[in-house]
Amino acid sequence: MRKKALSQRWEQHMSESERDSRSARTRIVILGGGFGGLATALRLEKELGAAEDVSILVIDRDNDLLFTPLLWTVAAGRTNPNDVIVPIRDFQKGRRFHVLHAEVEQIELEQKIVHTSAGARPYDILVIALGSNTVVPNLPGLRELALGFRTPADALQLRNHLIDAIEAAHHTDDPVQQQAWLTFVVGGAGDTGVELAAIIQDYLMAGLFDEYPWLVEAPIRVIVVGRAERLLPMSEPATTKVVERVLQKEGIEVLTRTSITGVTRTSVQTSRGSIAARTLFWAAGITAPEVVRRLGVSHAANGAVMVDDFLNIPGYGNVYVIGDSAWAYDSVNGHAVPPTAQAARQQGEYVGKTIAIRYMGGHAYPYRYVTLGHLALLGHHTAVARIGSWTLYGPAIWLLWHLVYLWRNPSWSKRIRLVVDWLLSAMLGRETGQLRLLSGLPQHDKVLETA
Numbered sequence: 001m002r003k004k005a006l007s008q009r010w011e012q013h014m015s016e017s018e019r020d021s022r023s024a025r026t027r028i029v030i031l032g033g034g035f036g037g038l039a040t041a042l043r044l045e046k047e048l049g050a051a052e053d054v055s056i057l058v059i060d061r062d063n064d065l066l067f068t069p070l071l072w073t074v075a076a077g078r079t080n081p082n083d084v085i086v087p088i089r090d091f092q093k094g095r096r097f098h099v100l101h102a103e104v105e106q107i108e109l110e111q112k113i114v115h116t117s118a119g120a121r122p123y124d125i126l127v128i129a130l131g132s133n134t135v136v137p138n139l140p141g142l143r144e145l146a147l148g149f150r151t152p153a154d155a156l157q158l159r160n161h162l163i164d165a166i167e168a169a170h171h172t173d174d175p176v177q178q179q180a181w182l183t184f185v186v187g188g189a190g191d192t193g194v195e196l197a198a199i200i201q202d203y204l205m206a207g208l209f210d211e212y213p214w215l216v217e218a219p220i221r222v223i224v225v226g227r228a229e230r231l232l233p234m235s236e237p238a239t240t241k242v243v244e245r246v247l248q249k250e251g252i253e254v255l256t257r258t259s260i261t262g263v264t265r266t267s268v269q270t271s272r273g274s275i276a277a278r279t280l281f282w283a284a285g286i287t288a289p290e291v292v293r294r295l296g297v298s299h300a301a302n303g304a305v306m307v308d309d310f311l312n313i314p315g316y317g318n319v320y321v322i323g324d325s326a327w328a329y330d331s332v333n334g335h336a337v338p339p340t341a342q343a344a345r346q347q348g349e350y351v352g353k354t355i356a357i358r359y360m361g362g363h364a365y366p367y368r369y370v371t372l373g374h375l376a377l378l379g380h381h382t383a384v385a386r387i388g389s390w391t392l393y394g395p396a397i398w399l400l401w402h403l404v405y406l407w408r409n410p411s412w413s414k415r416i417r418l419v420v421d422w423l424l425s426a427m428l429g430r431e432t433g434q435l436r437l438l439s440g441l442p443q444h445d446k447v448l449e450t451a
Contacts (some may be wrong), residue, residue: 024345027057028261031126033064036322037323042089048359054100057099059100066151075158077431078431079418100118132288132324133289134282148281157434165182169181185225185279189231189254192283193226198252200222206430224253236386239374246378260284287304297314297316311367334370
């Protein structure tokens with residue numbers, strides 16, 4: 001009786017044309033198996049798992065969830081790269097939703113069809129959670145020479161390149177060349193750029209010290225370059241001041257109100273002049289994937305889809321966009337929702353619940369982002385936290401960072417593996433070997449995914 005009542009309520013909610021064109025089941029398709037997409041699927045499973053006339057399909061080009069907050073520990077030689085990914089099908093065990101491993105190629109909103117590398121998939125309700133790509137401007141040399149940081153392969157590549165640079169610096173008698181090899185520029189002064197710079201400094205001074213003790217006296221320079229007026233422009237000024245003090249203590253230089261204008265194999269050009277450096281890591285800005293940018297709807301400057309208070313595309317009440325692919329404005333707090341894993345997970349939970357409420361004929365409530373605080377890793381035994389109006393930092397926050405993200409990891413087996421990784425690195429030292437992933441290619445020639 002309950003299932004029949006649910007079906008009748010859903011029929012009343014749908015328009016006449018939707019009822020006529022609808023198949024035997026209400027087809028919910030979720031594009032993307034990241035934090036937002038999986039949160040949506042799991043919430044739908046919880047709310048509508050008993051409804052036999054509903055099918056849930058998750059489509060993702062990868063077969064795993066990348067737990068991005070822990071990439072820093074992979075780069076620092078403290079975590080096995082396999083331990084920061086969780087197979088999507090692990091979430092499927094004992095649940096009714098399905099997973100399709102395919103590339104999303106086109107979305108037809110009017111026809112309610114998603115075209116993938118595995119064929120077309122019609123839908124009644126669509127959730128777009130395809131994340132974002134790194135913005136790589138068309139500046140001289142940038143796309144050919146800059147290194148990125150978005151995947152476990154990038155984390156290993158960072159480690160490989162740092163070791164290559166140290167070896168090259170050690171075996172040259174030219175002080176100018178040595179300085180260039182020991183100078184590491186990070187483009188971008190947001191969260192990613194700051195954490196990236198801190199991890200580079202940490203790995204050089206703490207991770208590689210036993211193998212290269214001469215690094216203590218070496219003229220290492222790690223430089224963060226950003227166009228904004230201050231470091232971490234999206235954070236509270238109090239947080240920025242704390243982070244600046246920590247970076248200064250660690251010996252990391254910060255150049256704000258500075259643009260990178262080009263890069264060569266031996267230098268990075270900026271609006272303030274040239275920096276002799278053999279390394280540029282790029283961490284400035286994100287853009288929506290091309291398949292999202294091609295949608296004939298309103299977009300923000302970075303290509304993200306502008307959504308309403310219910311995370312719907314205006315005019316398409318059956319289509320939701322969440323995570324980095326969406327530009328959502330929180331009218332209560334008066335600012336845009338940040339493109340973070342925390343926000344994507346919240347939005348996924350909200351959309352899953354909203355679909356269920358509408359399925360049962362109820363009225364949904366507008367989405368409101370509630371921050372649970374902000375954590376950033378700042379290198380060796382140091383992290384910063386913004387909790388309410390408090391900004392805290394130090395070894396205790398470093399420990400808190402690890403505990404929070406350990407608990408946030410959705411897999412118990414991965415949690416155990418992570419603890420083992422961290423204990424082994426503390427007792428036996430960090431991983432300083434090189435795992436070559438791009439055989440036959442110069443490691444500094446890796447090209448970032450471009451938008």
